[in-house]
Amino acid sequence: MDDMSCNGCGASITPGEHSVKFKCPACGEMIVRCSKCKITSNNYTCKKCGFVGP
Numbered sequence: 431m432d433d434m435s436c437n438g439c440g441a442s443i444t445p446g447e448h449s450v451k452f453k454c455p456a457c458g459e460m461i462v463r464c465s466k467c468k469i470t471s472n473n474y475t476c477k478k479c480g481f482v483g484p
Contacts, residue, residue, distance in 0.1 A: 437474040438467035456481035 434443040441464050443449045448465040459478035467474065475482050 436464040437461050438472040
């Protein structure tokens, strides 16, 4: 199992959490956001290319 953490706040993603995964619009790297960051629209940063998104 992959150790996933939120690209916004760094929190560990637990199984069953309502998180979201999608590809970075700039480079295609996987972005993971926890339910809290998703709801509050916190910014995230791509760990590979540094792209910042809402």
